[in-house]
Amino acid sequence: MKDIITSLFIYKSQLYTSSLDGNISQTDIETKYISDEKVEFSLNKYFSETIILDIKAYKNKFYILTRDGLYKYFDSNIEKIKSIDDAQVITIDGELKTLFIVSDSRGLVGINLNTDNYIDDININIFSNSDKQTPITSITANNGIIFLSILNAGIFRIDYKSKQSEFVYKKMQKIELQNPQDIYHNEKDNELAIVDFDYGLIIINLSNGVAIGYRLPNDDVPNSLKFVNNFGNKFYIVQARKALYKFDVSNKEFIQLLNQQVSNLTTYYDKAYFTHQGKLRILNV
Amino acid sequence: MEELYLKNKYLTKHWREIFDPAAQIFLNSTVTLKRNIMPEIDLSHRCNKKYLSIPKHQKNARNNHSKWETIDLEIETFNNGDNGSIDGTIKESWLCQTNLWGFSKNNNGVKIVGTAKQQFGFFETPMNETDHWHGYPIIPFKSKEKKHDICKGLLNKWKDDAVLTADEIANLVKGKLL
Numbered sequence: 056m057k058d059i060i061t062s063l064f065i066y067k068s069q070l071y072t073s074s075l076d077g078n079i080s081q082t083d084i085e086t087k088y089i090s091d092e093k094v095e096f097s098l099n100k101y102f103s104e105t106i107i108l109d110i111k112a113y114k115n116k117f118y119i120l121t122r123d124g125l126y127k128y129f130d131s132n133i134e135k136i137k138s139i140d141d142a143q144v145i146t147i148d149g150e151l152k153t154l155f156i157v158s159d160s161r162g163l164v165g166i167n168l169n170t171d172n173y174i175d176d177i178n179i180n181i182f183s184n185s186d187k188q189t190p191i192t193s194i195t196a197n198n199g200i201i202f203l204s205i206l207n208a209g210i211f212r213i214d215y216k217s218k219q220s221e222f223v224y225k226k227m228q229k230i231e232l233q234n235p236q237d238i239y240h241n242e243k244d245n246e247l248a249i250v251d252f253d254y255g256l257i258i259i260n261l262s263n264g265v266a267i268g269y270r271l272p273n274d275d276v277p278n279s280l281k282f283v284n285n286f287g288n289k290f291y292i293v294q295a296r297k298a299l300y301k302f303d304v305s306n307k308e309f310i311q312l313l314n315q316q317v318s319n320l321t322t323y324y325d326k327a328y329f330t331h332q333g334k335l336r337i338l339n340v
Numbered sequence: 341m342e343e344l345y346l347k348n349k350y351l352t353k354h355w356r357e358i359f360d361p362a363a364q365i366f367l368n369s370t371v372t373l374k375r376n377i378m379p380e381i382d383l384s385h386r387c388n389k390k391y392l393s394i395p396k397h398q399k400n401a402r403n404n405h406s407k408w409e410t411i412d413l414e415i416e417t418f419n420n421g422d423n424g425s426i427d428g429t430i431k432e433s434w435l436c437q438t439n440l441w442g443f444s445k446n447n448n449g450v451k452i453v454g455t456a457k458q459q460f461g462f463f464e465t466p467m468n469e470t471d472h473w474h475g476y477p478i479i480p481f482k483s484k485e486k487k488h489d490i491c492k493g494l495l496n497k498w499k500d501d502a503v504l505t506a507d508e509i510a511n512l513v514k515g516k517l518l
Contacts, residue, residue: 122489
């Protein structure tokens with residue numbers, strides 16, 4: 056039987072894999088990360104009644120987002136630190152030392168990572184009270200600047216410090232962004248990369264707002280996006296319906312890495328990690 | 341009087357189980373429904389399940405409810421969920437508790453069935469056994485209501501029956517379009 060893997064997460068050269076049956080496994084992987092420290096982790100099918108959506112870590116504490124709330128695992132103990140029935144996405148803002156969760160009913164929820172105390176809910180005014188869904192496909196947060204990609208809507212920007220928020224980058228030149236599936240905020244180059252169901256890869260220069268779209272080969276449809284910077288050679292890795300691609304930022308070309316449908320794409324140093332039919336695969340980028 | 345012609349692809353599971361493959365003969369027969377008499381279009385006459393397409397979930401409705409791209413796709417989605425297959429063969433229905441889930445595929449993958457790019461249909465079990473079923477397109481795992489999370493049993497069944505891959509299910513759980 057092939058497992059259904061729901062998330063992959065890498066922290067300090069350890070790979071954490073969650074599966075649909077509620078298990079999280081820890082595996083040693085060879086990476087360029089140098090440390091003798093190994094964080095002990097043991098949780099067997101603790102989440103059999105819910106679905107694990109994502110895992111994040113901060114200072115050896117693990118934050119596990121499920122469809123019934125946020126859990127913290129630390130020092131062999133697990134506890135539920137926030138009950139949220141309709142959580143959609145999670146991210147950590149390392150500079151602000153804050154964890155953010157977005158949910159329909161709560162809006163943007165902030166949690167202080169030093170104390171694990173709840174900070175506040177920010178009503179971000181994108182969720183209606185009607186039956187209309189607001190499917191958030193991804194979130195990024197860098198020093199209080201938060202981007203959300205929302206299906207059928209576009210990109211929503213939140214300035215957490217000033218508590219201001221608005222839709223941005225919905226209509227750009229010839230591109231009308233409709234169905235963003237994933238985003239990557241490349242802070243160093245001040246650009247936002249988006250993969251859109253209809254348009255493919257879109258890279259926006261955040262300084263001047265110029266957006267350029269790049270269609271995927273073979274009319275493929277993207278659903279996930281990561282970034283690799285290998286000694287100045289920059290690539291966006293795009294997981295799509297039919298294949299896995301890398302987009303070379305310097306010559307603006309897609310190169311097919313694997314002619315197979317994959318899932319749970321993540322990157323660590325110069326490698327791409329993903330699953331194919333429930334099995335871990337690793338590729339040098 | 342506006343008349344709506346619909347292909348009667350909706351023979352009941354019950355009858356198809358009895359007459360299949362002979363029932364295939366009837367699949368292309370046509371029924372005429374008069375919209376002004378019956379504003380809610382009765383699209384099937386299943387022995388066990390009767391289906392009704394509700395105007396508020398039809399494409400031309402002016403409201404905030406989710407809407408089907410076409411009535412054909414709506415019925416195809418329901419039939420697949422009821423049949424428990426994407427090729428018309430009769431298997432165990434795709435149920436979470438008593439509610440039905442459906443989707444449809446073509447060569448490119450899972451079809452878009454809703455006007456907001458939804459790829460799945462949710463059909464809540466009627467209050468009374470004799471009531472009609474109805475449903476709406478939805479993006480699972482992205483709703484306030486827990487009933488819109490597809491249960492693990494059904495996700496595993498889809499994988500085991502090879503109607504969705506483990507990779508498609510992983511993406512589905514993340515709320516991505518497949």
